[in-house]
Amino acid sequence: MRMPRWPADSRERLATAALDLFTEHGYGAVTIDQIADRAGVTARTFFRQFQDKEEVLFADDDLLLPALLETIAEPSGPVDAGTLMERALVALAERMQPAHDLLRRRQAIIDTDVALSGRELAKQARWEAAISSALTARGFRADDASLLAAIGFAVFRRQLHAWIADASADPTPLDERIRAALPSLRTILDATTAR
Amino acid sequence: MRMPRWPADSRERLATAALDLFTEHGYGAVTIDQIADRAGVTARTFFRQFQDKEEVLFADDDLLLPALLETIAEPSGPVDAGTLMERALVALAERMQPAHDLLRRRQAIIDTDVALSGRELAKQARWEAAISSALTARGFRADDASLLAAIGFAVFRRQLHAWIADASADPTPLDERIRAALPSLRTILDATTAR
DNA sequence: ATGACTGATGTCAGATCCTGACACAAGGGT
DNA sequence: ACCCTTGTGTCAGGATCTGACATCAGTCAT
Numbered sequence: 001m002r003m004p005r006w007p008a009d010s011r012e013r014l015a016t017a018a019l020d021l022f023t024e025h026g027y028g029a030v031t032i033d034q035i036a037d038r039a040g041v042t043a044r045t046f047f048r049q050f051q052d053k054e055e056v057l058f059a060d061d062d063l064l065l066p067a068l069l070e071t072i073a074e075p076s077g078p079v080d081a082g083t084l085m086e087r088a089l090v091a092l093a094e095r096m097q098p099a100h101d102l103l104r105r106r107q108a109i110i111d112t113d114v115a116l117s118g119r120e121l122a123k124q125a126r127w128e129a130a131i132s133s134a135l136t137a138r139g140f141r142a143d144d145a146s147l148l149a150a151i152g153f154a155v156f157r158r159q160l161h162a163w164i165a166d167a168s169a170d171p172t173p174l175d176e177r178i179r180a181a182l183p184s185l186r187t188i189l190d191a192t193t194a195r
Numbered sequence: 196m197r198m199p200r201w202p203a204d205s206r207e208r209l210a211t212a213a214l215d216l217f218t219e220h221g222y223g224a225v226t227i228d229q230i231a232d233r234a235g236v237t238a239r240t241f242f243r244q245f246q247d248k249e250e251v252l253f254a255d256d257d258l259l260l261p262a263l264l265e266t267i268a269e270p271s272g273p274v275d276a277g278t279l280m281e282r283a284l285v286a287l288a289e290r291m292q293p294a295h296d297l298l299r300r301r302q303a304i305i306d307t308d309v310a311l312s313g314r315e316l317a318k319q320a321r322w323e324a325a326i327s328s329a330l331t332a333r334g335f336r337a338d339d340a341s342l343l344a345a346i347g348f349a350v351f352r353r354q355l356h357a358w359i360a361d362a363s364a365d366p367t368p369l370d371e372r373i374r375a376a377l378p379s380l381r382t383i384l385d386a387t388t389a390r
Numbered sequence: 391a392t393g394a395c396t397g398a399t400g401t402c403a404g405a406t407c408c409t410g411a412c413a414c415a416a417g418g419g420t
Numbered sequence: 421a422c423c424c425t426t427g428t429g430t431c432a433g434g435a436t437c438t439g440a441c442a443t444c445a446g447t448c449a450t
Contacts, residue, residue: 010427010428031405031406031407032406032407032408033406041428041429042428042429042430043407043408044408044409044428044429044430044431045427045428045429047407047408047409048427048428051408052407052408053406053407053408114314114317115310115313115314115317117313117317117320118310118312118313118314118315118316118317119309119310119313120313121313121316121317121320122309122310122312122313122316125312125316146353147349147350147353150349150352150353151345151346151349154342154345154346154349155342155345157345158341158342158345205398205399226434226435226436227435227436227437228435236399236400237399237400237401238436238437239399239400239401239402239437239438240398240399240400242436242437242438243398243399246437247436247437248435248436248437
């Protein structure tokens with residue numbers, strides 16, 4: 001075990017400082033130097049922690065993809081598309097659940113900037129691709145798998161945004177929303193795969 | 196009628212120069228100055244024509260959204276969701292049809308850069324939103340409309356990518372592909388709206 | 391015709407983003 | 421003690437993008 005002498009949490013301090021400053025002044029009006037100053041480091045350290053200015057808002061998302069892949073790869077008996085999809089989407093939901101406030105603040109910033117919105121969509125596209133290949137691995141035709149994943153993820157995205165936008169004190173949990181939305185998805189899946 | 200003394204096509208020359216240079220050296224390796232030089236103008240003119248470096252690849256897409264909105268807004272008798280969706284998606288397809296080669300070259304560049312992929316998704320999200328609000332205007336519940344648009348657009352995106360990737364001399368036209376893919380979409384729509 | 395106006399461009403300064411190279415300091419392992 | 425790793429700072433510099441101002445050729449009203 002290493003015990004670095006630095007506060008060692010510069011990454012978190014940078015992320016916090018960035019979110020605060022973006023919220024207060026707007027994404028475009030905040031410079032890297034300002035973020036670094038508030039975190040007590042230099043701009044160079046910021047760029048060592050985050051690929052670029054945008055990435056500081058999406059860094060947490062990268063933890064979700066490996067988790068998603070693990071969940072999907074978990075050995076289990078043969079499952080149908082609906083079950084696998086539910087497992088994957090609920091896994092995502094549960095990981096996001098604790099961060100509701102943070103996600104709300106983040107989304108408010110993302111919605112103000114086209115490039116940020118694009119970045120968000122690109123990240124989600126990777127999750128979608130992961131689910132798609134998981135379906136393929138389970139024996140679905142690649143064509144069907146990518147279509148099913150696209151539709152399933154469209155449903156997920158809708159519930160996610162609704163959940164994030166819900167400012168009430170005790171919003172319906174995301175995983176619950178996902179599970180509630182799945183029956184209609186399952187209807188779609190059946191209709192599609194039956195052909 | 197005004198007849199500006201300049202070639203007056205600096206915008207097109209910039210777009211052509213950019214696409215050529217990106218193809219030849221890669222998006223990241225090309226500077227704005229190089230693009231401007233080849234087009235016979237300065238970098239400042241580039242930024243007056245295009246919001247930023249990325250936008251030069253997506254400028255044509257902006258012509259599609261107004262066209263899409265017009266098509267959707269065209270007065271006509273009452274139509275069901277499937278018909279309206281088909282009309283919108285086929286309208287998009289027909290507009291893209293003549294630019295197959297150009298779109299292919301462009302896509303090859305977009306696929307090399309995450310930010311560009313994000314930008315593409317953001318543009319498509321705007322089209323999707325347009326279709327969604329068109330459905331809402333036709334009397335669908337906002338919730339259903341956005342879901343239907345999401346699913347319909349997922350189908351469109353798949354056909355679009357397949358068509359773009361098709362390098363054969365005489366690829367199946369995009370609008371034909373869309374029409375062929377719609378029956379399964381219609382099945383989905385029926386299953387969803389019937390509830 | 392002439393002078394004002396418009397529009398596309400050029401020039402220049404400058405802020406900001408981002409990277410590469412090198413130095414330094416502190417802790418761990420040998 | 422010595423080296424190695426790690427996280428950071430410093431510095432130089434290229435690239436992106438913007439604001440302010442100048443220029444110059446047509447156009448239009450008088």
